[in-house]
Amino acid sequence: MSLSSLPIRIVLVATSHPGNIGAVARAMKNMGLTQLHLVAPQQFPHPEATARAAGADDLLGHAVVHQTLREAVSNCGLVIATSARQRHIPFVPYEPREGASIAVNKAHEGNVVAWVFGAERTGLTNDELAQCGMLVTIPTSEEYSSLNLAMAVQIIVYELSLAARKTTELPVSEVQLATQLEMNQFYEHLQEVLSGTGFRDHTADGHLMARVRRLFNRAQVDQNEVRILRGILSAVEDKRGVSGGGEA
Template sequence: MLEKIRVVLVNTSHPGNIGGAARAMKNMGLKSLVLVDPKKYPHQDASSRAAGADDILENAQVVATLEEALAGCSVVLGTSARDRRIPWPLLDPREAADRCLHTWQADHTAEIALVFGREYAGLTNAELQRCQYHIHIPADPEFSSLNLATAVQVLTYEARMAWLKYTEQPTHMPEIEATGMLGTAPATHESLELFYQHLQQTLIEIDFLDPAKPRHLMARLRRIFGRSQLKKSEVNILRGILTETQKAARGEIIQRRGEHV
């Protein structure tokens, strides 16, 4: 689906925004960029802001009119920052992504356009009327003006999320073994039992736990740590702390004994 979505930027004033939009597209796996009568393009600022998305810029299509940019599209969705009181189907970014997906599901050859207007004024009413759907990003009304590249990022992100969900691909990094960089493998039952034994012994040594009157302390601590779903690396850290606590406590005990000799 993503390769069937073209991002259309209309009459962009600042070339840096074109580069920023290209970078946002590449981040989310989109490749087709169409520029309608840009003020300055090509331009070094566009290349600098693209930050590695130079292939998107190199393959960008530059046209004179919106009609040329939309040629061959089955569905056109235009962004609108203001309520122009035009009775047109209005979608939020997530709904717009779903509309793109449904269009692609119905026809895998269908071309889809996401149209973005000028930085200072957006799309004109006449341009919006060429779109079957209008998209409104529900930003804070106290500060609702989004940078062009940011708006592209929001919509392309939602498109990617819809695609990942449809294709049942993960939307987060998989956990890795404890030997990996993050050490996110879960602790085993055996390692947890050794930890609880170590914790109990340490609490006894520092006089926090009276084995004659335990008052369910260990059961309560098991519930606390159980809710945390400790990882192997975390158990190792905690046991390291317990070991150093024992060393400190034993040194203090020896010192106390020496004072009473």
């Protein structure tokens, strides 16, 4: 299977150096990936991006620029975060090889997959991580772990290309994953229902909805399942409507 035929996009968030964007484009094209999405890049387009892209400047020309990560991944079924080793992240990280294999399989089943990289110095924020369903950490030396952004992308797209070559014909799931848009609608619906009940947030960090999102993101909810979840919420709402208001 060719990587170029799969709906996998690289998403760069808040990139500082335009040269890195160019180097990423080159790394992608070397491995047969073409879809580059940029979230609020500091400088783009930029001559340095074009120079570093070398023969991959066509990817820059087709790059899609977004204001928010949420927008960049709204039609994606699987969103993968790349992050350095951290102590306080509520994910068990995957290795690049495992992550790439999962990404290729999901893309092969027709799901749009986003592989997300944060800003050079700071990486992905907690809010950005909360929008991802999987975390991949590139193993590095403990003494010196600050991998250049384009180098990190190079390793990931290399693994993606290997995974795509390996994937022969796996059994394909008939049901597509829920898109991030559908999941966000579900979270909003859940929030409405919870507000109605006066439910209090007793989590240690005070971020109940973030915890709930993380749980469902991890589960990789499919189209049927998100319908079931919405149905449950609607049933709870209707019941409240009838017993609280209808009989008054």
